[in-house]
Amino acid sequence: MTGLVLTAREAGGPPIDLTGVLPERLADGGVAALPVIRGRERVRLDELFELRDGGPSGTLILRPNGAVLDNVGAGMAAGEIVVEGHCGDNAGAGMRGGALLIEGDCGAFAAAEMAGGRLRVAGAAGDFLGAPLAGSPRGMRGGSVFVGRAGDRAGERMRRGLIAVQGDVGGWCGARMIAGSIVVGGEAGAGLGSAMRRGSILLARDPAEPTPGFADGGEHELLFLELMRRDLMAAGAWPMEFPPAGIRARRLIGDRTVGGLGELLVLSYT
Structure with missing residues (x-):
């Protein structure tokens, strides 16, 4: 079984919330029908992305193609996600395992409340890297984060883990x-x-x-x-x-x- 490549069909527009689009879902089948949110609309994944097989088994490859992708890898427990470009906010938030590689920049709250796994950002991460999510008292509590640069409040309320900038x-x-x-x-x-x-x-x-x-x-x-x-x-x-x-x-x-x-x-x- 190979991995899966998702290429955004359109550039621009409201951010696409990819919560729940994770490598561990690939074995379940029916990925194309997964519901995602764009703006105020709830639509099927295959309405916004072209899907094709590709990459190593257990790997999800995202090609934003100019679209803003939020919550990439949020809550991930296993497998690998590769973003061939930039992504939006909450990348790797609440990660528990696996690996997330972003070849460009990412937005705010990357690795927020992360508990395990590895996040690597080739470019810059926004504010609140490894910090608590809004309204929470706990920041990052495990895992490893490697980024090129970071914004304000990196590691705020951090409890465990490593952030290397x-x-x-x-x-x-x-x-x-x-x-x-x-x-x-x-x-x-x-x-x-x-x-x-x-x-x-x-x-x-x-x-x-x-x-x-x-x-x-x-x-x-x-x-x-x-x-x-x-x-x-x-x-x-x-x-x-x-x-x-x-x-x-x-x-x-x-x-x-x-x-x-x-x-x-x-x-x-x-």
């Missing part, structure tokens, strides 16, 4: 973070680690706008850095601005304004 992130990265790891290869905006309780944020350089409430704990040799480097290099996600070897980092501890014991680790080349 090759380039810049916006403001309030790691705000109210509870646990987990965030890697930032470029610049970080204001509010970095604000109100974080625990967890680690790895940086290539000192924050341009330091957040009050962090105390300088001096330089340390941290063995876990070698393990993280090895894993991220194997995944092709170790930022180019990070040192290629060594386990030394300057440790900033906080946010002390909330009694936090999180850490900002500025990696050193020495």
